[in-house]
Amino acid sequence: xxxxxxxxxxxxxxxxxxxxxxxxxxxxxxxxxxxxxxxxxxxxxxxxxxxxxxxxxxxxxxxxxxxxxxxxxxxxxxxxxxxxxxxxxxxxxxxxxxxxxxx
Amino acid sequence: xxxxxxxxxxxxxxxxxxxxxxxxxxxxxxxxxxxxxxxxxxxxxxxxxxxxxxxxxxxxxxxxxxxxxxxxxxxxxxxxxxxxxxxxxxxxxxxxxxxxxxx
Amino acid sequence: xxxxxxxxxxxxxxxxxxxxxxxxxxxxxxxxxxxxxxxxxxxxxxxxxxxxxxxxxxxxxxxxxxxxxxxxxxxxxxxxxxxxxxxxxxxxxxxxxxxxxxx
Amino acid sequence: xxxxxxxxxxxxxxxxxxxxxxxxxxxxxxxxxxxxxxxxxxxxxxxxxxxxxxxxxxxxxxxxxxxxxxxxxxxxxxxxxxxxxxxxxxxxxxxxxxxxxxx
Numbered sequence: 001x002x003x004x005x006x007x008x009x010x011x012x013x014x015x016x017x018x019x020x021x022x023x024x025x026x027x028x029x030x031x032x033x034x035x036x037x038x039x040x041x042x043x044x045x046x047x048x049x050x051x052x053x054x055x056x057x058x059x060x061x062x063x064x065x066x067x068x069x070x071x072x073x074x075x076x077x078x079x080x081x082x083x084x085x086x087x088x089x090x091x092x093x094x095x096x097x098x099x100x101x102x103x
Numbered sequence: 104x105x106x107x108x109x110x111x112x113x114x115x116x117x118x119x120x121x122x123x124x125x126x127x128x129x130x131x132x133x134x135x136x137x138x139x140x141x142x143x144x145x146x147x148x149x150x151x152x153x154x155x156x157x158x159x160x161x162x163x164x165x166x167x168x169x170x171x172x173x174x175x176x177x178x179x180x181x182x183x184x185x186x187x188x189x190x191x192x193x194x195x196x197x198x199x200x201x202x203x204x205x206x
Numbered sequence: 207x208x209x210x211x212x213x214x215x216x217x218x219x220x221x222x223x224x225x226x227x228x229x230x231x232x233x234x235x236x237x238x239x240x241x242x243x244x245x246x247x248x249x250x251x252x253x254x255x256x257x258x259x260x261x262x263x264x265x266x267x268x269x270x271x272x273x274x275x276x277x278x279x280x281x282x283x284x285x286x287x288x289x290x291x292x293x294x295x296x297x298x299x300x301x302x303x304x305x306x307x308x309x
Numbered sequence: 310x311x312x313x314x315x316x317x318x319x320x321x322x323x324x325x326x327x328x329x330x331x332x333x334x335x336x337x338x339x340x341x342x343x344x345x346x347x348x349x350x351x352x353x354x355x356x357x358x359x360x361x362x363x364x365x366x367x368x369x370x371x372x373x374x375x376x377x378x379x380x381x382x383x384x385x386x387x388x389x390x391x392x393x394x395x396x397x398x399x400x401x402x403x404x405x406x407x408x409x410x411x412x
Contacts, residue, residue, distance in 0.1 A: 013222035
């Protein structure tokens, strides 16, 4: 099974700049060893189970809860039978049809 | 702590009508005993921990995985220190400011 | 055509309580005459075109931009051929299958 | 003003593989000349106004509506005063704090 998860988590009680808080989360994901990609609007990771993906969200929240009184988080899952490697395959599938794109 | 979670989960390999699949998920939520509200675009539940909310998403997926080869799911969390009861309190807070609204 | 749109818009530079700002947006939607429903996590409206739904998001932002330096907004569209009235029909379709639910 | 918009749009009446439809949308965005980035879970574009971003969503739907009877679309906006260029700046801001990340 392949679970693609995109998520963004940030405090809403800290003013306009959330990057000090978001940085903690990204560092945890990078150190997790999971395949991931950061974008300007969130982070994508790929796991083999839904629970493994959800545990990343739990760990992310545990890094914020001590000094953030309110946290907002959006998550999107694309879950599919079959093998992993879809973070790149989905882009390849587009490029096979229309040629090179920015990614 | 109060965790408000809105989520929508549906198969994308079953054609335009997803309600037979969505119905399984809603029945499970109703039977869970958690406070919940169904809307035309998803379901809101309130829990005391993030893990409790995530376990609802896991159970929902377990109801679809046997006969759905691809599932899409969007989740939004609003996590706040303090006591639960926010499913209604957040609406009350708006109505105190601007009067009655449809909800 | 029926366009169901769920959206939530809030400033992220104003501390933990966004309800004074969200209230402006909800009052505008209520006064628009469009079918709508407020929940604890956002507002659903139904329109006949995508552009009509998007103009509600534009108006919402115009109510915040003068005193909010950063605004976050999530939007979900479910667009379907056929007639409107789906805000209630989608719930009815679930209840026909599993009986009464909270909505 | 800088409007970062992430969006994903796909038919839900076409079975598990949406890439023939998604490809049309990505080709349109690439040809628009706007700064954009494709990921496995959606596309990010940056514009100077909210309306300019919304017109991309409208054009995307116009490419699907003739042969898709049901379309689902998720959109997230991060709108901020100041100049554009945030698609890269937001990642730089994280890397200044924690070092290199995958992006």
